[in-house]
Amino acid sequence: MADQTNPVISLGGLKLDQWEQGTLYKSADTSFGALLGLRGLGISYNEVPPGKSSCPFHNHHVEDELFVVLEGEGTYRFGEAHLPFKAGDVLGAPAGGKDTAHQIINTGPVPLKYLGVANNAATEVCEYPDSGKFQVTSRPAGAANRLRHCGREGQNHLDYWDGEPGA
Template identity: 55%
Template sequence: MTQAHYNPVLRLSDAALDRNADRGWFESYDAYVGNILQLTRLGCSYTEVAPGKTACPHHVHHGEDEMLVILSGEGDYRFGDKTYKVRGGDVLGAPVGGPAYAHQLINTGTETLKYLVFSSKADIDVCEYPDSGKFMVSSRPVQGTARHRLRYIGREETSLDYLDGENIGDET
């Protein structure tokens, strides 16, 4: 896209929201602000979560820092083994790390929780989910799409041997 056709301004109230995480108490509506603004190294999404819901499981990234800016509403911010009450105007950190840095934002209020999530954009990320014992390995989506080049969700106990399936030249 040429600069003449590029709009560097997005009014959040005009952003089309996609329904995501629509099972049980996992439900959110998101606009991928970073993609809309064609940012290449900074991720940003705008998220709305109804009362009693959460956008995602308790998780921690190993390749991307995240920062959440609460615009309105209130909730519980699970971080590691602690829970913090948060509301509009609060800024939350979620640095890379292990389970002690796992985080999840839950709408405990009576109105829609609205927030921005900023992230560094790693080409490869590993995301760990301590509550369920799973992990995800993913690569950055193909430019202009939501499709990852590689995305795998599994558990450590299902790990394969390094040479599994390889022709190792064993003539037994």
């Protein structure tokens, strides 16, 4: 594994965090931009088993995201579209409203492996159209932890997975 001063890492050497939520969400993933010394760019490596997704359908108000598909195939929910993709494809998710909401679903027979890249905004708002939630995140400079609040208009703090299909 690389240390924070190493500008080269091996994807095969990354320690992945495995997790599962409900019937639809499961992934082995890790963020590694900091290992390369990057501060303003977030990079993750994700492995998603067949029939699963690594996150709910969502849109960002500030951050742009891009996904580079290394292995596998799936369906990219983008706005109202359901678009097929395969290894070698690059998926864009620009900041915006519900028309840029997105979700990667592994609809193929083998694990889906991809890189996720995003600009790390100090403050972000995400919306989750399937569940009607929003999430506000702040990453104060120099702070070890971030502030994260999930809610619905007119309701108090909610669990991140509240109301998500298959969660």
